[in-house]
Amino acid sequence: MQRISTLEVRACVGERVRVKGWLQSLRQMGGINFMVLRDGWGTLQAVAEIGAESAPLVESAAGVESVIAIEGDVVEMPRAPGGIELHNLRIEVVSPVTEVLPVSLNKRKMAANLTTLLDHAVITHRNPERRAMLRLGAGVMAAFRAVLVTRDFTEIQTPKIVAAATESGANVFKLDYFGRPAYLAQSPQFYKQILVGVFERVFEVGPVFRAEPHDTTRHVNEFVSLDAEFGFIENHFTVMALLRDVMAGIIAHLRESYAAELGLLHVVMPVVPEKIPHIHFSDAQELILQRHGVDVRGEPDLSPQDERWLGEWAKEEFGSDFLYVTGYPMRKRPFYTHPDPERPEYSNSFDLLFRGTELVTGGQRLHRYADYLAALEKAQLPVEPFESYLEAFRYGMPPEGGFAIGLERLLMQLTGIPNVRLATTFPRDMNRLTP
Amino acid sequence: MQRISTLEVRACVGERVRVKGWLQSLRQMGGINFMVLRDGWGTLQAVAEIGAESAPLVESAAGVESVIAIEGDVVEMPRAPGGIELHNLRIEVVSPVTEVLPVSLNKRKMAANLTTLLDHAVITHRNPERRAMLRLGAGVMAAFRAVLVTRDFTEIQTPKIVAAATESGANVFKLDYFGRPAYLAQSPQFYKQILVGVFERVFEVGPVFRAEPHDTTRHVNEFVSLDAEFGFIENHFTVMALLRDVMAGIIAHLRESYAAELGLLHVVMPVVPEKIPHIHFSDAQELILQRHGVDVRGEPDLSPQDERWLGEWAKEEFGSDFLYVTGYPMRKRPFYTHPDPERPEYSNSFDLLFRGTELVTGGQRLHRYADYLAALEKAQLPVEPFESYLEAFRYGMPPEGGFAIGLERLLMQLTGIPNVRLATTFPRDMNRLTP
Numbered sequence: 001m002q003r004i005s006t007l008e009v010r011a012c013v014g015e016r017v018r019v020k021g022w023l024q025s026l027r028q029m030g031g032i033n034f035m036v037l038r039d040g041w042g043t044l045q046a047v048a049e050i051g052a053e054s055a056p057l058v059e060s061a062a063g064v065e066s067v068i069a070i071e072g073d074v075v076e077m078p079r080a081p082g083g084i085e086l087h088n089l090r091i092e093v094v095s096p097v098t099e100v101l102p103v104s105l106n107k108r109k110m111a112a113n114l115t116t117l118l119d120h121a122v123i124t125h126r127n128p129e130r131r132a133m134l135r136l137g138a139g140v141m142a143a144f145r146a147v148l149v150t151r152d153f154t155e156i157q158t159p160k161i162v163a164a165a166t167e168s169g170a171n172v173f174k175l176d177y178f179g180r181p182a183y184l185a186q187s188p189q190f191y192k193q194i195l196v197g198v199f200e201r202v203f204e205v206g207p208v209f210r211a212e213p214h215d216t217t218r219h220v221n222e223f224v225s226l227d228a229e230f231g232f233i234e235n236h237f238t239v240m241a242l243l244r245d246v247m248a249g250i251i252a253h254l255r256e257s258y259a260a261e262l263g264l265l266h267v268v269m270p271v272v273p274e275k276i277p278h279i280h281f282s283d284a285q286e287l288i289l290q291r292h293g294v295d296v297r298g299e300p301d302l303s304p305q306d307e308r309w310l311g312e313w314a315k316e317e318f319g320s321d322f323l324y325v326t327g328y329p330m331r332k333r334p335f336y337t338h339p340d341p342e343r344p345e346y347s348n349s350f351d352l353l354f355r356g357t358e359l360v361t362g363g364q365r366l367h368r369y370a371d372y373l374a375a376l377e378k379a380q381l382p383v384e385p386f387e388s389y390l391e392a393f394r395y396g397m398p399p400e401g402g403f404a405i406g407l408e409r410l411l412m413q414l415t416g417i418p419n420v421r422l423a424t425t426f427p428r429d430m431n432r433l434t435p
Numbered sequence: 436m437q438r439i440s441t442l443e444v445r446a447c448v449g450e451r452v453r454v455k456g457w458l459q460s461l462r463q464m465g466g467i468n469f470m471v472l473r474d475g476w477g478t479l480q481a482v483a484e485i486g487a488e489s490a491p492l493v494e495s496a497a498g499v500e501s502v503i504a505i506e507g508d509v510v511e512m513p514r515a516p517g518g519i520e521l522h523n524l525r526i527e528v529v530s531p532v533t534e535v536l537p538v539s540l541n542k543r544k545m546a547a548n549l550t551t552l553l554d555h556a557v558i559t560h561r562n563p564e565r566r567a568m569l570r571l572g573a574g575v576m577a578a579f580r581a582v583l584v585t586r587d588f589t590e591i592q593t594p595k596i597v598a599a600a601t602e603s604g605a606n607v608f609k610l611d612y613f614g615r616p617a618y619l620a621q622s623p624q625f626y627k628q629i630l631v632g633v634f635e636r637v638f639e640v641g642p643v644f645r646a647e648p649h650d651t652t653r654h655v656n657e658f659v660s661l662d663a664e665f666g667f668i669e670n671h672f673t674v675m676a677l678l679r680d681v682m683a684g685i686i687a688h689l690r691e692s693y694a695a696e697l698g699l700l701h702v703v704m705p706v707v708p709e710k711i712p713h714i715h716f717s718d719a720q721e722l723i724l725q726r727h728g729v730d731v732r733g734e735p736d737l738s739p740q741d742e743r744w745l746g747e748w749a750k751e752e753f754g755s756d757f758l759y760v761t762g763y764p765m766r767k768r769p770f771y772t773h774p775d776p777e778r779p780e781y782s783n784s785f786d787l788l789f790r791g792t793e794l795v796t797g798g799q800r801l802h803r804y805a806d807y808l809a810a811l812e813k814a815q816l817p818v819e820p821f822e823s824y825l826e827a828f829r830y831g832m833p834p835e836g837g838f839a840i841g842l843e844r845l846l847m848q849l850t851g852i853p854n855v856r857l858a859t860t861f862p863r864d865m866n867r868l869t870p
Contacts, residue, residue: 395536
């Protein structure tokens with residue numbers, strides 16, 4: 001008999017079916033074995049009398065996480081999870097597990113500390129909540145691409161081994177490349193800008209590497225970056241309009257296609273306003289003085305507390321979970337940032353705050369060759385390592401800009417989990433290289 | 436006036452429009468400037484009298500690749516490329532290019548050697564043929580994902596910094612990870628297998644890194660791998676059936692959505708048969724003896740000449756550009772390969788040959804913990820570096836398998852270009868780390 005998925009079983013009440021998957025749980029009650037089988041789509045309860053029917057499990061000493069096949073009759077059973085279960089079973093053990101698991105998986109919340117969860121991520125990812133988190137990541141990537149493809153963006157894949165550090169010499173992993181030094185790309189920034197000169201509109205989903213020696217709940221040293229960059233923009237507001245649509249597309253896609261995962265993780269989904277409110281960096285500092293009596297004017301950046309206050313204000317004033325802060329001071333932004341033509345000490349860049357925490361950074365970049373030469377000189381950076389990059393601007397580039405979303409940070413903030421490592425498939429941090 | 440794309444101009448005959456892009460070519464003929472403007476969608480001819488109309492170009496000394504905006508009337512003109520052109524122009528120079536380009540781009544085939552092409556890839560990618568090649572890559576990635584998503588595969592992103600070499604200690608890039616040694620992943624093999632235990636069906640599109648010291652037309656040291664892996668297979672034939680559908684999906688999507696690129700590159704598109712013919716490794720060696728009088732029996736692998744002969748045979752016998760060779764000897768396959776239960780010196784693995792060259796490798800993997808322990812011992816590999824990986828099999832894994840397609844190799848073989856570097860966005864080889 002052909003195997004069907006647990007999802008398909010719901011349409012087969014009264015029929016005999018064959019399912020395959022992992023034995024997620026097994027308990028005995030009054031001479032009956034209650035089993036929950038989990039496959040790639042979901043779970044299904046199956047009920048067997050202890051004795052002949054359950055004999056294959058007993059004979060192979062198959063415990064939880066054993067891979068099994070079950071043939072049975074689909075019966076409506078209002079008390080069963082999902083309202084159906086399998087009876088009159090023929091059980092076949094495919095891969096018996098005879099050892100006790102290092103972590104018990106079949107509670108919704110696993111009773112294990114973070115280190116144990118991560119040490120055994122190979123197994124703990126099988127827990128429904130953990131699996132739901134990773135699946136949301138797949139949904140975010142798909143939605144990001146879908147929004148951009150419908151806007152004629154071309155997908156790119158740029159090299160991760162590079163000859164020079166992307167933005168500065170700091171925080172970069174060094175590599176032995178056939179006896180020469182090389183580095184891991186901190187971002188696809190330069191390459192996505194270069195490819196605006198080729199395709200006009202580009203995006204990339206790929207790993208980035210940051211050798212930041214920070215051991216915090218918000219840092220991992222390798223993460224997935226969702227990058228977009230495009231030409232013929234007016235200024236950073238064109239970029240902000242696109243990012244708004246990308247965020248709306250992601251939220252809509254998750255709502256539509258990941259309702260089960262969102263429910264399991266108790267995610268309070270935000271509404272993305274038609275137009276996300278925005279405030280200039282200098283006005284934000286004035287606002288903080290007025291509302292909270294704290295004078296942060298003159299500070300070159302916003303503190304986490306500043307961001308929380310601004311988030312509260314956006315919620316009160318506009319009912320919005322999202323807020324753009326624009327015009328960060330040039331001195332805190334990388335050399336390729338485009339200044340505000342009216343107030344050149346401020347930049348045409350922005351941060352998107354989500355519920356009072358920075359989620360996305362973006363902006364308009366320089367696009368004139370002469371501006372790059374001046375910016376490198378001002379930053380006291382040599383021209384030579386950037387020569388290939390500069391070629392793109394030397395030979396014609398329109399006004400352009402873009403943004404980068406950190407996939408794991410987005411999942412962390414959306415789901416409200418306390419540590420970005422729990423939104424990362426196999427996290428890399430200062431102390432962790434496995435699994 | 437709102438800018439529209441060159442693609443949209445075709446629907447605007449008789450109207451006045453505004454386009455923006457790069458000045459791809461500029462030639463004078465009888466007091467007239469013929470310009471070709473290129474944007475992210477295509478090209479458009481614009482015609483201006485030398486004098487007032489062309490003055491902005493002259494004043495800013497704007498040569499080819501300058502970024503310009505043109506307002507003009509859309510006129511049907513059968514002799515013009517695409518059958519339309521712009522008249523009565525108002526030209527605005529956005530970013531003038533006043534230097535001569537290092538490579539002339541506006542011939543279809545660029546007159547430059549490979550080194551120059553690659554040294555200036557930042558610019559040479561703007562050539563329509565080069566751009567078409569890279570765009571086909573985007574199409575392949577999108578089609579690969581689409582086929583798998585409709586079959587309920589979950590997209591994964593696995594770490595590229597790893598604690599131990601994936602398959603062997605050789606050909607791996609070594610990294611300084613906060614003072615500890617680490618490596619760049621040679622493939623997502625172990626992680627995709629692990630995640631079969633979580634999602635059952637997974638795929639990944641991402642970079643892989645091979646420190647192979649080979650300077651050939653078919654090798655680069657970083658490339659994009661399209662990986663799929665799934666559980667509850669019968670054997671490698673289940674994997675081959677999926678790969679057939681993936682290849683058919685890729686070819687169909689390119690035909691449908693990339694006709695212009697395929698035309699420009701003169702690609703002779705293959706037909707993917709409903710069922711790709713297959714031959715066992717040992718029968719393939721017998722066939723070569725019969726047809727060509729060369730006795731390669733006893734060889735552990737097929738040579739490029741063997742593959743060409745088999746490709747010719749598949750074309751003659753089945754009219755197929757594709758051929759599966761199954762059952763490669765175990766001793767030439769990695770330790771996780773599943774043996775043929777009937778003839779354990781042969782494996783449940785395959786290569787997909789396309790027009791007589793290996794294109795994809797895949798197969799069934801071991802799925803029982805005890806088999807892994809035995810395989811590692813036979814390969815004289817220690818267990819310890821593989822412990823996290825083995826956890827997946829220790830705690831229940833179904834029969835599973837998968838394959839990996841090298842994106843750039845696929846583009847190379849499909850388009851018939853002589854060097855894989857020309858199918859790579861920014862190639863990395865033994866001598867090249869830039870651009």
